[in-house]
Amino acid sequence: MASLGAITFLVHDYDEAIAFFTRALRFDLIEDVPQGDGKRWVTVAPRGPQAGARLLLARAANDTQRAHVGQQGGGRVFLFLHTDDFAADHAHMLAHGVHFREAPRHEPYGTVAVFDDLYGNGWDLIQARKTS
Numbered sequence: 575m576a577s578l579g580a581i582t583f584l585v586h587d588y589d590e591a592i593a594f595f596t597r598a599l600r601f602d603l604i605e606d607v608p609q610g611d612g613k614r615w616v617t618v619a620p621r622g623p624q625a626g627a628r629l630l631l632a633r634a635a636n637d638t639q640r641a642h643v644g645q646q647g648g649g650r651v652f653l654f655l656h657t658d659d660f661a662a663d664h665a666h667m668l669a670h671g672v673h674f675r676e677a678p679r680h681e682p683y684g685t686v687a688v689f690d691d692l693y694g695n696g697w698d699l700i701q702a703r704k705t706s
Contacts (some may be wrong), residue, residue, distance in 0.1 A: 580617060581653075584643045585693070588614050591631045594692040596628035599655070600663075604628055620655065644693035650658040651688055651696040660685045660701035669698070 585591035588606075595601040601618040608614055616631040634640040646652050657663045664678060664687065675688040675696070684703040688696055 578627040580628040580630045584634050584639055584646060585631050586634060586640070586643055588616050588631060588633055590692065592616065592618065595629070595631075598667055598692075600630075600666065626656075629669050630669050643689075644694050644695055649696075651698050653695070654698045655702055657699060657701050660699065664699060 583591075590690070591602055595618040596603055600621060602621050604617040604619055606614060611632070611675075613635075617628040618631060619628040620626060632639075634638045634643050660678065661685045667689065670672070673690045674692065678685055678687040682703070683700075687699050689699055691697060
């Protein structure tokens with residue numbers, strides 16, 4: 575096995591989730607395929623040659639799933655978004671209404687700040703420290 579292909583990401587609405595990921599986070603919309611009865615196969619991924627796993631945007635279909643939208647990490651940071659230009663991506667995200675829980679901080683491993691997605695899941699935006 576070589577890679578993790580996709581992670582299911584529960585959403586309330588396909589179109590609002592697509593808008594958030596493609597505008598605020600500048601992800602690419604990879605697939606948006608109707609599957610009948612209002613269900614769609616929707617995947618998004620960060621841009622670039624090392625984008626990593628796709629997110630499968632899955633509309634919550636029952637009360638249990640709806641209760642977990644925004645709680646997929648159980649209150650912890652859920653996903654880690656790596657960047658090569660922290661300052662530019664941070665500024666872009668702020669300009670598009672992304673809520674950061676903290677100011678950027680410098681850690682031994684790099685620059686990081688925790689932000690919330692449109693449903694309240696916590697993410698780290700990280701630019702790794704360059705090693706010589």
